[in-house]
Amino acid sequence: MTDKFSNSYKSGPDKEGHFGIFGGRYVAETLMPLILQVEESYAKAKSDPEFDRELKYYLEHYVGRPSPLYFASRLTEFFGGAKVYFKRDELNHTGAHKINNCIGQILLARRMGKKRIIAETGAGQHGVATATVCALFGLECVIYMGAKDIERQAPNVFRMKLLGAEVIPVKSGTSTLKDAMNEALRDWVSSVENTYYLIGTVAGPHPYPAMVRDFQSIIGKEVREQILKTEGRLPDTLVACIGGGSNAIGLFYDFLDEADINLIGVEAAGHGINTGSHAASLNGGVPGVLHGNRTYLLQDNDGQILDAHSISAGLDYPGIGPEHSWLHDIGRVNYVSVQDEEALEAFKLCSRLEGIIPALEPAHALSHVSRIAPGLPDNHILVVNMCGRGDKDVFTVADSLGVVL
């Protein structure tokens, strides 16, 4: 770790895009000039008040920010411990936090003069958010999606098509999110001149992990203001689910330097980490290099990437953003895991007690809250990021519960 990291957890990455040993730019030479161009354009945009003004405009009037911070009184009562708040990012336009990042990057792509947007998607949430912003600005949109994911997320595929996107099924490899990302990278290598790759999470080559984090960090900034207003003080614990980790870093980032705030990331343990059928890169993987960055990965002894599994398609990725790998190694964030079954229980509980059907992704975070909240004092303030709504998951959940729709 370099010295400049010692005073603040928020100063990363360094200029080569490293968070400690993680991150970097592990891409083919064909992409390097463009990646350097993205970095330069983003740096320029970041310091341009006009870009900030535009971003704020769309976040307020199109996305619907700020999202509410809601006191979940019935769950709090049920747990009988900590005060549980939901950051309601599932109320954003398109139903998840993904749109925060898409608005930011589409404004950048426009500045760079790119006319064609490509993206990868797992559950389809990022694909829908990308197709949405492309429709908004009249840009050509191509979404790569694993053939297996297309089968299990049919409603989102149709939404993307309605929005004018072309959805390309990816049949290579294991036909899931990682293969969709490979295929998007292959497209990009072949179309660098006119195409912008809109990555959906805090992974990929520098500057993507830092840029996506910046766009998502509005979540934590709003929480700070809102909780100060309602409680007059900062929260004690923040909890968020982690696939690639964009909603989690979005919630955590603004609070990284407040050492007494407990930060908890919840990975998807699928059928259980010891079964090998899971998506918990930090708790069940080792560092390696994939998709442009060094990070914790699920892989075998020969460095071949393994399939991830989670009931939640959005967490079903064998890697994690490099900044999380770094925060894990230095111990600033505590990363735990929750299995499919536990997430389903939390999904049902939240629907019944709060009238909010959560996506399966934040149901993982909620499940961990159900473990810890009962043991915490009633003046303990806990915020969980409700990063997506569950409409997209009703078929999956019905299937798991043996219900035929």
Add this chain to the structure above:
Amino acid sequence: MNEATTGRIEKKFKFLKKEGRAAFIPFIMAADPTLDVSLEILKGLPAAGADIIELGVLFSDPMADGPAIQSAGLRAKSAGANLHQTLSMVREFRKVDDITPIILMGYYNPIYIYGNEKFLIDAKNSGVDGLIVVDLPPEEDKELCLPSLEKGIHFIRLATPTTDENRISTVLTNTSGFVYYVSIAGVTGSKSARSDEVRAAVKNIKKYTELPVAVGFGIKTPEQAAIVARSADAAVVGSAIVKVIENNIDETGAPSDNLVDNVLEFVSSLSRGVRESR
């Protein structure tokens, strides 16, 4: 102070210069379609006219490769390929051939997991002469490029159509052995570049380096190889060769009896194209 290289690549290009022709470099994926058949092909390549050999290292997520080499990887994976085995393949080859340079080509993660230091020692001891690691651009030179040069293993860099004048010197700085010009912005085995563009690009790279310049990606026929060999120091063919392997496998995945002959015959035709081009 860097260790000496094996010298095979330097000797080969010196020899070819005397002969007044370009090198022909075939690519095969290690253990495609099986370990034994792959080793048989490897051993037969020099007699079929290979001047230098690129041996592919399996990676589950080959983001710069098109369908042909992806399929080669899947076959190698089913055959149980791994990096240890690939190095032992090179050792077997070196028992019968101590002249033809071998370059391992692939992605970084399998090497990183093997352990960089241990890998470089084992690779050199096995008779590997150089490395092409697709996802290690100059920005990550400290990872493997510099340690590799220290150990006397050539680190062959890729230059591409997107490598502009500002970047070319960055790309060439720590390149050794030769420079590999990727003639198209695209994945392996996709479109082919126009010959006048390739000629201009090679000429441009040569303004900045004394190293030989090889050209690859998109060369599929003896005729295309011949055209490239007129302006470049080497022509690389990969996808078209592994395609011949694919076409000689039946539905059950078993190799046909004449798979090796058919592959080597195609390699010979490519090599003749290169030899007769000037």
